[in-house]
Amino acid sequence: MGRWQPNSRGRLEQAALELYVERGFAQTTVTEIARQAGLTERTFFRYFADKREVLFSGSAELQEVLIGAVAGAPEQAAPIDAVAAGLDAMGGVLRDLPRSRRRQSVISANPELQERELAKLATLSTAVADTLRGRGVQEPAATLAADAGIAVFRVSFERWIGGPDDGELRRFIKDSLAELKAVTSAS
Amino acid sequence: MGRWQPNSRGRLEQAALELYVERGFAQTTVTEIARQAGLTERTFFRYFADKREVLFSGSAELQEVLIGAVAGAPEQAAPIDAVAAGLDAMGGVLRDLPRSRRRQSVISANPELQERELAKLATLSTAVADTLRGRGVQEPAATLAADAGIAVFRVSFERWIGGPDDGELRRFIKDSLAELKAVTSAS
Numbered sequence: 001m002g003r004w005q006p007n008s009r010g011r012l013e014q015a016a017l018e019l020y021v022e023r024g025f026a027q028t029t030v031t032e033i034a035r036q037a038g039l040t041e042r043t044f045f046r047y048f049a050d051k052r053e054v055l056f057s058g059s060a061e062l063q064e065v066l067i068g069a070v071a072g073a074p075e076q077a078a079p080i081d082a083v084a085a086g087l088d089a090m091g092g093v094l095r096d097l098p099r100s101r102r103r104q105s106v107i108s109a110n111p112e113l114q115e116r117e118l119a120k121l122a123t124l125s126t127a128v129a130d131t132l133r134g135r136g137v138q139e140p141a142a143t144l145a146a147d148a149g150i151a152v153f154r155v156s157f158e159r160w161i162g163g164p165d166d167g168e169l170r171r172f173i174k175d176s177l178a179e180l181k182a183v184t185s186a187s
Numbered sequence: 188m189g190r191w192q193p194n195s196r197g198r199l200e201q202a203a204l205e206l207y208v209e210r211g212f213a214q215t216t217v218t219e220i221a222r223q224a225g226l227t228e229r230t231f232f233r234y235f236a237d238k239r240e241v242l243f244s245g246s247a248e249l250q251e252v253l254i255g256a257v258a259g260a261p262e263q264a265a266p267i268d269a270v271a272a273g274l275d276a277m278g279g280v281l282r283d284l285p286r287s288r289r290r291q292s293v294i295s296a297n298p299e300l301q302e303r304e305l306a307k308l309a310t311l312s313t314a315v316a317d318t319l320r321g322r323g324v325q326e327p328a329a330t331l332a333a334d335a336g337i338a339v340f341r342v343s344f345e346r347w348i349g350g351p352d353d354g355e356l357r358r359f360i361k362d363s364l365a366e367l368k369a370v371t372s373a374s
Binding site for chain 1: 265266267298301302303305306309327328330331332334335338339341342343346362363366367368369370371372
């Protein structure tokens with residue numbers, strides 16, 4: 001077997017998640033992750049800045065999917081409906097429920113990871129607000145629609161994780177979005 | 188002058204904020220904060236766990252005001268209107284615009300403080316959702332109304348900070364809440 005290893009990134013992610021679930025995040029070292037994946041530490045650092053980032057490696061891709069769909073929504077779509085298109089696209093990418101459950105159990109057990117997760121969600125929200133402004137939406141409507149959308153995502157994700165094994169994130173997103181509209185229109 | 192110092196907490200907060208603005212958060216030590224306040228390090232640690240917490244010492248009181256008003260809203264009030272009552276009460280407490288501006292400039296300059304700020308806001312949101320459930324609001328409506336409310340607070344706070352010197356946070360909260368309702372009902 002040569003030095004090139006197929007799908008090194010995926011194997012490192014998989015190995016890290018397994019070890020974090022088994023031993024806990026704090027108790028796992030990069031050396032152990034690399035060994036478990038059958039790779040070197042050097043290879044690990046080629047893909048990830050540190051052992052925290054392994055858990056958030058999908059963020060950039062998710063953001064791209066989200067933003068792409070918000071930007072690509074029909075021109076006449078209301079801001080919240082452009083956001084809804086983005087959330088639906090994210091739901092289409094997040095389909096591996098067992099993996100999402102394992103990842104979330106690691107994050108929930110560690111305050112530092114929770115703070116990082118919140119920061120990533122805030123970054124998504126800022127990116128959505130930027131995209132909405134690019135569509136001509138004024139402030140504060142752009143930021144409010146973006147923040148409300150990310151709240152819908154967060155709630156839907158939690159319900160998906162805690163729901164039945166054959167649940168689909170997209171459906172929870174659709175339902176939570178309807179709930180948001182109901183709850184904010186009541187007055 | 189005896190060993191008892193009036194308003195030690197307030198003086199430490201004031202001294203910390205001055206130094207953070209002047210020199211930067213990372214460059215300031217607890218020793219310097221205590222000296223600037225004319226107090227000892229020991230007194231500092233009687234009030235605050237570390238130099239980060241000085242910036243968030245008002246969180247507990249704010250949460251109490253917020254939760255008190257949500258819980259005390261008229262029984263028949265819709266969830267979002269109970270949240271609105273809570274935000275308005277917070278707006279009544281946050282009246283010192285120059286101080287809020289200085290504090291925010293320190294937080295904006297430091298990613299670690301930004302993460303802590305997000306975590307504090309998430310804690311507020313969780314507390315509001317708990318309170319709404321105590322009022323009989325079901326999930327996911329409770330969490331969505333709480334998250335949307337905190338989004339309104341965040342946006343209003345930013346507009347207040349960036350607005351005219353005689354601006355009132357309560358007014359921005361009122362306006363942003365109306366915007367939220369408009370932006371989420373559009374479909």
